[in-house]
Amino acid sequence: xxxxxxxxxxxxxxxxxxxxxxxxxxxxxxxxxxxxxxxxxxxxxxxxxxxxxxxxxxxxxxxxxxxxxxxxxxxxxxxxxxxxxxxxxxxxxxxxxxxxxxxxxxxxxxxx
Amino acid sequence: xxxxxxxxxxxxxxxxxxxxxxxxxxxxxxxxxxxxxxxxxxxxxxxxxxxxxxxxxxxxxxxxxxxxxxxxxxxxxxxxxxxxxxxxxxxxxxxxxxxxxxxxxxxxxxxxxxxxx
Numbered sequence: 001x002x003x004x005x006x007x008x009x010x011x012x013x014x015x016x017x018x019x020x021x022x023x024x025x026x027x028x029x030x031x032x033x034x035x036x037x038x039x040x041x042x043x044x045x046x047x048x049x050x051x052x053x054x055x056x057x058x059x060x061x062x063x064x065x066x067x068x069x070x071x072x073x074x075x076x077x078x079x080x081x082x083x084x085x086x087x088x089x090x091x092x093x094x095x096x097x098x099x100x101x102x103x104x105x106x107x108x109x110x111x112x
Numbered sequence: 113x114x115x116x117x118x119x120x121x122x123x124x125x126x127x128x129x130x131x132x133x134x135x136x137x138x139x140x141x142x143x144x145x146x147x148x149x150x151x152x153x154x155x156x157x158x159x160x161x162x163x164x165x166x167x168x169x170x171x172x173x174x175x176x177x178x179x180x181x182x183x184x185x186x187x188x189x190x191x192x193x194x195x196x197x198x199x200x201x202x203x204x205x206x207x208x209x210x211x212x213x214x215x216x217x218x219x220x221x222x223x224x225x226x227x228x229x
Binding site for chain 1: 116145154155156157160168203205217218219220221222223
């Protein structure tokens with residue numbers, strides 16, 4: 001059974017800092033990996049999707065990397081801003097039956 | 113596009129009552145997903161549909177839960193009878209496709225916060 005782990009559960013950083021959020025998964029036979037953002041009381045918004053054949057994806061100040069062999073992904077946020085404060089969830093797409101398995105997320109707080 | 117629409121946004125009910133959650137997916141999307149989110153267990157897939165047909169309901173916790181998709185623009189998740197441990201946020205999501213090689217992004221609704229007293 002695929003398990004997705006995100007540690008730590010919460011992170012607080014000062015504005016302007018570059019930071020890395022980690023995600024690990026137990027079964028490397030994934031089709032893709034996605035990073036989502038969730039604001040309090042809201043649904044999830046997809047940030048980046050990395051296909052299994054890719055190593056990384058970039059969108060603005062965000063860069064996500066994927067190392068399938070080691071079962072790891074990182075989300076890099078450059079020059080963090082208070083508006084980046086949210087919960088970031090990692091999810092992997094597993095199996096032919098198309099199921100996203102989510103980590104529990106990392107709650108990020110960027111202090112002004 | 114209005115995105116995925118869920119109703120109600122909040123539901124408070126008493127144990128034993130029937131609860132019906134509703135979802136309208138994004139027009140043109142062929143796949144619809146129901147998730148449940150709790151602090152303890154995180155986000156879990158309950159069931160998903162392709163072209164209105166249930167494909168995987170292995171995440172449905174027990175027979176008290178049922179889901180239907182009578183047409184491409186509407187789905188319901190029903191809990192009967194409801195129990196306090198069903199209290200959670202229930203999300204609906206849709207995507208253009210859902211297949212083993214799909215790269216389609218899922219778009220989530222705002223969720224329904226259910227409280228069972």
